Amino acid sequence: MKPSLVGALCAVAVMGAAFAQTPRKTVAKPAPQSPPVAEAKDAATLEFEKFRAEMEDSNPAELFEMKGAEQWKTKRGPKNVALAESCDLGQGVGKVEGAYVRMPRYFADADAVMDAERRIVWCMVEKQGFKFDDIAKRPFANETFTPDITNLVTYVAGKSRNMKIDVPLKEPKVREAYEIGKEIAAYRAGPYDFSCNTCHGTDGKRIRMQNLPNLSTAKGAMSGVQGWPGYRMTGGVMLTHQWRMGDCFRQQRFPQPKYASDAIAYLLTYMIGNANGQVYKGPGIKR
Amino acid sequence: MTKKIFLAAAMAASYLIALPAAADGDYRAKAIAVLKKDFQPRGQASLDRLAEDGLQAVCNRTGNKPPEYMVKQLEADQLADVKYPADGKLMGDWKSGEKLAQSGRGFTWSDDPGLPVGGNCYNCHQISPKETSFGTIGPTLYQFLKLRGTQPDIQKYVYSKIYNSKAYNACSDMPRFGHIGALKEQQIKDLVALLLDPESPVNK
Numbered sequence: 001m002k003p004s005l006v007g008a009l010c011a012v013a014v015m016g017a018a019f020a021q022t023p024r025k026t027v028a029k030p031a032p033q034s035p036p037v038a039e040a041k042d043a044a045t046l047e048f049e050k051f052r053a054e055m056e057d058s059n060p061a062e063l064f065e066m067k068g069a070e071q072w073k074t075k076r077g078p079k080n081v082a083l084a085e086s087c088d089l090g091q092g093v094g095k096v097e098g099a100y101v102r103m104p105r106y107f108a109d110a111d112a113v114m115d116a117e118r119r120i121v122w123c124m125v126e127k128q129g130f131k132f133d134d135i136a137k138r139p140f141a142n143e144t145f146t147p148d149i150t151n152l153v154t155y156v157a158g159k160s161r162n163m164k165i166d167v168p169l170k171e172p173k174v175r176e177a178y179e180i181g182k183e184i185a186a187y188r189a190g191p192y193d194f195s196c197n198t199c200h201g202t203d204g205k206r207i208r209m210q211n212l213p214n215l216s217t218a219k220g221a222m223s224g225v226q227g228w229p230g231y232r233m234t235g236g237v238m239l240t241h242q243w244r245m246g247d248c249f250r251q252q253r254f255p256q257p258k259y260a261s262d263a264i265a266y267l268l269t270y271m272i273g274n275a276n277g278q279v280y281k282g283p284g285i286k287r
Numbered sequence: 288m289t290k291k292i293f294l295a296a297a298m299a300a301s302y303l304i305a306l307p308a309a310a311d312g313d314y315r316a317k318a319i320a321v322l323k324k325d326f327q328p329r330g331q332a333s334l335d336r337l338a339e340d341g342l343q344a345v346c347n348r349t350g351n352k353p354p355e356y357m358v359k360q361l362e363a364d365q366l367a368d369v370k371y372p373a374d375g376k377l378m379g380d381w382k383s384g385e386k387l388a389q390s391g392r393g394f395t396w397s398d399d400p401g402l403p404v405g406g407n408c409y410n411c412h413q414i415s416p417k418e419t420s421f422g423t424i425g426p427t428l429y430q431f432l433k434l435r436g437t438q439p440d441i442q443k444y445v446y447s448k449i450y451n452s453k454a455y456n457a458c459s460d461m462p463r464f465g466h467i468g469a470l471k472e473q474q475i476k477d478l479v480a481l482l483l484d485p486e487s488p489v490n491k
């Protein structure tokens with residue numbers, strides 16, 4: 001049986017109406033004058049890499065790690081409990097060494113697969129008595145505000161510096177999260193028909209000058225993991241991996257993923273799981 | 288909005304009847320359920336964007352490689368959707384086209400829906416040699432006239448391709464700019480000129 005043309009046109013009309021926009025004049029950017037050379041991009045990238053290497057002696061992320069370390073051991077929240085005495089990140093209560101590179105993982109007490117940020121939020125809610133909605137209202141940093149959760153994640157991530165990624169993919173619940181995450185990465189929808197894989201499913205592609213890692217490979221996945229949480233020099237803001245996932249969906253023209261949700265945990269399981277065996281260098285610096 | 292989702296879903300179903308072994312994998316079904324549960328509308332990005340239209344559903348279920356007979360039907364349907372200018376003129380002004388090609392804005396939750404939407408062209412394509420910051424997801428379009436200009440009905444092809452890329456490659460990575468109402472007739476004409484006008488820097 002063949003699909004009907006009438007049906008197709010019907011859907012066309014519906015989709016067209018749903019995404020109709022008012023046309024206006026566009027703003028032009030001044031164009032550089034030199035002829036096109038593919039190596040130009042790499043020159044820009046190299047320059048940044050050099051700058052980042054110079055910055056590494058005084059990595060701004062360390063300031064956030066220090067704040068997070070303080071908050072980790074301080075009694076806080078309505079229950080006046082420290083995370084250090086109550087929060088199990090998968091390595092035992094209060095143990096942070098190596099915890100970041102072994103998440104996402106399945107936590108039986110929450111009956112959920114959780115990435116590091118989601119797990120710390122869970123501890124803040126369940127152990128310290130903070131309200132989830134209060135945390136989720138402003139979960140990410142901006143130019144004037146850094147939430148506690150950002151400091152805490154950066155601290156925990158720093159305690160996995162130079163360790164190998166080791167997401168427990170053999171655990172059945174984690175494996176299922178990985179497989180669902182893989183499907184989410186392939187799911188095309190929205191006005192532009194984009195999926196994660198449109199940009200991140202093939203080697204050697206870029207948008208403008210920005211190199212696009214292929215998240216289905218170990219090396220590509222690792223470059224999507226490396227440097228997060230990251231201090232973004234544009235605006236001077238400390239941002240987490242959860243934030244980065246949301247920003248990808250923004251550019252995919254999707255609606256916004258809910259904070260600390262299954263969707264992000266599963267996608268991170270797919271991505272970080274693909275990076276298993278690669279060395280994580282700790283919180284970094286981003287353009 | 289519910290009605291739109293329903294129609295899009297019905298549309299997807301009408302294609303998928305024609306697709307053998309189209310049963311959703313377990314993980315895919317779970318992924319869709321998770322997407323529906325875990326997203327929230329923001330700005331202009333409403334939740335109906337999570338629903339697949341018929342073409343997206345086929346591409347998603349076949350790893351972007353539908354069987355040949357379906358490809359033909361899908362492409363024919365997408366081509367039938369293209370609306371050509373009433374005056375029959377397909378070439379506009381390449382200078383306006385270049386400006387439009389530069390802009391990557393539009394449709395994100397942080398974009399003001401009242402502001403103009405860009406062509407997003409340089410995000411993925413090399414075009415004018417004067418712009419060295421170009422993406423590589425799509426093929427280079429530099430020297431387009433020289434490389435493709437002898438093809439019959441080339442203007443009509445370029446107009447249709449920008450209006451609905453899927454008319455020529457059912458699961459193309461490229462958005463359907465006319466189909467979704469992102470670019471209007473004159474804007475598409477200007478982009479056609481950017482690629483085909485002998486005076487355009489693309490062809491110098």
